[in-house]
Amino acid sequence: MGRPLNLWSSEPLASRPPLGGDRDADVVIVGAGYTGLWTAYYLAKADPTLRIVVLEKETVGFGASGRNGGWCSALFPASARKLAALPGSSRSAAIEMHRAMQASVNEVGLVAAAEGIDCDYHKGGTIVLARSAAQLARARAEVAEAHEWGPGDLRFLSRSEVETDVRATKVLGATFTPHCAVIHPGKLVRGLAAVVERRGVTIHESTPVSSVEVGRAITPYGVVRAEVVVRATEGFTPGRAVAPVYSLVVATEPLSDATWDRIGLADRPSFSDHRHLIIYGQRTADGRLVFGGRGAPYHFRSRVRPSYDEEPRVFAKLQATLRDLFALDDVRFTHAWGGALGVPRDWCASVGLANGLAWAGGYVGDGVSTTNLAGRTLTDLILRRDTALTRLPWVGHQSRNWEPEPFRWLGINAGLRAMTLADAEERLTRHNSQIARLMGPLLGS
Known part of the structure; x- marks a missing residue:
């Protein structure tokens, strides 16, 4: 078959230079996918005077933002029942999260129309x-x-x-x-990058970040110092988070x-x-x-x-x-x-800000709309706004780490294999799979 050919990346990519040395900013964002770009967009829109720098190891949309199946849905990886059971949460908070996700589907379409991003959005x-x-x-x-x-x-x-x-x-x-729209993911992420640049945000590609610390992001080409550092690295996040x-x-x-x-x-x-x-x-x-x-x-x-x-x-x-x-x-x-x-580990996405370090991610494949909600929520957190978004149950949630290897490798692959076997079991028995029921705790059910 040769190298994988991505339908969404068939258009020529804009080339952006790497970081050229040390610099100061108000907010530095690590990762130029949907999470990072939505955050940059809403911050720049809320306060055009902010100095916002986005650092990207590869190119804009290199990760899941430019590779997904194009669902902009109200799906959230954790169920309402699980959200309601989080510390400090409630049934009403879980329902508000559901409504916020529905609103995010519409928000993506509204922004695309307002900013002239032709991403084939259709609900x-x-x-x-x-x-x-x-x-x-x-x-x-x-x-x-x-x-x-x-x-x-x-x-x-x-x-x-x-x-x-x-x-x-x-x-x-x-x-x-x-509550779902389909989009062309590549057009959305590239269009969003162009919009934030027009609003004064600086994006540096080919700039790997070796360390995210309080007050700074360290790269081989220099250090970006900022009051707030945002980790928007999703599946590329180092460690066991x-x-x-x-x-x-x-x-x-x-x-x-x-x-x-x-x-x-x-x-x-x-x-x-x-x-x-x-x-x-x-x-x-x-x-x-x-x-x-x-x-x-x-x-x-x-x-x-x-x-x-x-x-x-x-x-x-x-x-x-x-x-x-x-x-x-x-x-x-x-x-x-x-x-x-x-x-x-608990299959529950999260967003938060503590001691100048902000994060969002863990979308489990439901990120096209959830990243938009994350960007708006991070904007409110960074600007110290107390809003309905900052009171949603995923804000400040910290999932426990995955198990060390080889238990992580054994467990995740066993879970993936079990879901294949569960479907085969149901074809044979015509009843709900016992394999799926037993594997549910590992897979976030």
């Missing part, structure tokens, strides 16, 4: 198919839980209701939420009108099904299917390397799964790529 919701008896039971249970914990915007769809919009195979029903887990994606050629008439997805909802091993897809603005999922291994000692972006076995499985989902026998795949996302 068509998310449909998650149930294609087995066990998945059907899980779908109904999720709808019931959503009505218990929120404004009841997750709906159950019968098979006939599904078929009016999506013609997939083996469908027994589905869940649908309107998060584990970098790979997600892989494939994309088809543009499909014919006749094929789309047969498949549906006319309103471009993002789509998945209720299996345990996560899959995700979208219909792009130029008429392709982009489809991704988990299954790639976690690498010993949290290593992240370009060679890990390619897993031919997983690419082949994704292609076969998509063909089966829509009975696509003759479709051609033109792109395949991957990247690491950050998973905290």
Whole structure:
């Protein structure tokens, strides 16, 4: 297959110089992905006099921000029940978090429109198919839980209701939420970088940060001194705070009108099904299917390397799964790529500021909209504002560290393997998987 080819990075990249020596700033942000750029955007908008510097080891959007499946959703990696159980939290706080995530989906679209970022934003919701008896039971249970914990915007769809919009195979029903948009991730992150630069933010690429300390970020090319240092490194965060887990994606050629008439997805909802091993897809603005999922291994000692972006076995499985989902026998795949996302030990994202050091991350693959919420929240924290955002239950949360190696490697890969086995178990037994139930505590359930 050769080197992985990322559909989102086909456009030429702007080249930004590395840091040229020591300098002072008011805020220095480490990482030029969505978290860092949204934070820079809202800070610069709130106070144009702030001196804001963003340091990036590679290029803008090099990590998950430029590699994801393009879901801008209201999903949060921790359930409402788990959020309500956090220290100092409550049922009402968990519900407010849910509403804040919904608002973030809209906020991304509003900013893109206001700032002229053409990122193919389209809010068509998310449909998650149930294609087995066990998945059907899980779908109904999720709808019931959503009505218990929120404004009841997750709906159950019968098979006939599904078929009016999506013609997939083996469908027994589905869940649908309107709170998701699809985007072109590369266009969003590159457009956002250009916008913050127009607002006076300085971005230095090819500038690795060797140490983040109170009052400064240290690089081989100089030290940036600032009152606030923001760590926005997500899956590239050193240490045991998060584990970098790979997600892989494939994309088809543009499909014919006749094929789309047969498949549906006319309103471009993002789509998945209720299996345990996560899959995700979208219909792009130029008429392709982009489809991704988990299954790639976690690498010993949290290593992240370009060679890990390619897993031919997983690419082949994704292609076969998509063909089966829509009975696509003759479709051609033109792109395949991957990247690491950050998973905290309790699978709960967090944001915070303490002693001049700020952080956000641990999105577990739900980061396109959550980063926007993180950027707005960090802005309020840095500017010492007491707002509804700074009182959300994820603010100040500290996940415990992952276990040391080799236990981390054994546990994470056992969990990934277990989810594959759980889906096979359900196909055989037609009942909810006992394997998944037993592995739930490891995987954040």
